[in-house]
């Protein structure tokens with residue numbers, strides 16, 4: 001792999017006490033092109049603009065997928081990745097659905113290792129900080145025919161991060177617009193899934209809500225996700241989350257929370273969640289807490305849910321499942337608690353150039 005280091009790190013210019021999500025990028029990026037039916041040799045170079053033609057296919061048809069994963073520092077100041085194998089597998093599941101060639105495992109893993117060796121100072125050890133890693137692949141043929149691209153570009157950038165939602169998260173149940181349909185691409189991390197949510201989210205924002213709860217596209221009765229997160233309901237002492245389908249993203253945090261919750265004795269059900277059952281549970285005083293999960297947010301408590309005229313204000317549960325599970329997960333991510341699941345890994349390849 002060719003590696004070109006920056007001659008002037010930007011790290012000293014960054015104010016880590018004011019770090020809005022997704023706006024600051026570390027010094028290096030990895031770029032790898034797919035040409036003539038093969039992934040070429042990847043290259044690491046200083047983060048910066050990439051050459052792109054106006055006819056680049058992604059700009060016209062949105063053939064693009066991404067992943068979101070995080071690295072943390074453990075108490076020995078070593079970089080720990082959290083379940084990155086799962087991100088690799090999911091990227092390639094998204095690739096199949098979006099007619100994008102699989103990315104080889106060594107390009108993905110070795111690329112991340114080398115980036116993190118170069119930019120490990122961007123991953124702060126202090127509580128609350130992590131380095132968000134964004135691998136993505138897009139169609140890069142110079143061609144505006146509406147068919148699958150023949151050339152692709154794989155890039156990894158990284159971004160130091162803290163809290164995603166610093167304040168309240170008030171949700172509204174969206175009954176008109178949907179995020180994903182049956183047989184569609186909702187389960188994949190396809191760029192267009194996110195683009196399609198921006199307009200309904202903007203409408204919700206103008207009414208004072210931070211995010212939207214997405215319902216199924218057929219009957220508009222079942223809850224699927226919220227914002228960019230998987231959603232969880234504590235009803236009585238049971239934890240309920242929508243059962244996966246082709247319109248729900250198979251969250252790695254979702255999967256981790258299911259495992260952690262079951263191991264501390266919480267009953268977890270993955271079922272189809274009817275919005276009316278939720279309202280009924282709220283009216284009966286049984287809806288104890290709601291939270292969202294995702295790589296970027298980790299575990300994010302929800303303040304309220306509005307359904308039509310009804311605003312369901314959620315109490316801060318004294319023995320909050322959300323906070324307990326967040327603490328468990330983050331303890332493992334930061335190497336503070338024993339990782340009984342083998343979820344964390346360290347940098348494997350150290351064969352850096354000098």
Ligand code: COI
Pocket residue numbers: 067068069194228294295296297
């Ligand atoms: C993530 O949690 O990694 C996401 O996909 C959210 C992202 C769109 C900011």
